[in-house]
Amino acid sequence: MTWEADGYEIEVEFVDPDELEAGQLGYAHAPDGRSLIEPDGWRAEWLVVALDQLLGDPIFVDTSDGSLPVATAAHGEGVWDPLPLARSLEDFIRMGR
Numbered sequence: 001m002t003w004e005a006d007g008y009e010i011e012v013e014f015v016d017p018d019e020l021e022a023g024q025l026g027y028a029h030a031p032d033g034r035s036l037i038e039p040d041g042w043r044a045e046w047l048v049v050a051l052d053q054l055l056g057d058p059i060f061v062d063t064s065d066g067s068l069p070v071a072t073a074a075h076g077e078g079v080w081d082p083l084p085l086a087r088s089l090e091d092f093i094r095m096g097r
Contacts, residue, residue, distance in 0.1 A: 001096040003085070010072075011053040012096065023048045026075075027058055042080055049089070061089050 001012045015023035027042050029035055037044045045064035052059060057075055061068040070092040071082035086092035 003092065003096045008085075010055075010059075012050045012059060013053050014050045015048060020047070020049075027060075040079070059085065059092075 001014070003010050003012050024047070025031060026036075027046070027048050028037055028044070036042050043062075045062055046060045047063050048058045048060045049070075050059040051057065052072060055074070057072050059070060059072045061070055067087060068089040069084060070086040070089055071084050073080045073082045086095060
């Protein structure tokens with residue numbers, strides 16, 4: 001799916017709903033099962049639901065907010081600096097074409 005808003009366009013590959021736990025690998029937990037959640041790092045309430053196919057960056061929802069806002073963040077930067085993409089998962093899906 002191609003997602004576009006405000007001149008920003010990405011090819012999105014959604015995580016299979018049956019594979020959501022595996023989709024958190026490298027973000028919420030390491031391959032050895034160790035947690036990667038840190039106070040200034042990846043947050044426990046972030047759930048990876050898709051990946052940017054070009055850059056491999058995670059696209060995630062914030063489960064602490066009932067509207068499930070969607071964001072992305074560049075991996076490999078040493079910090080997770082979320083870039084908001086949509087006010088809700090529903091809006092994000094609607095923006096796809």
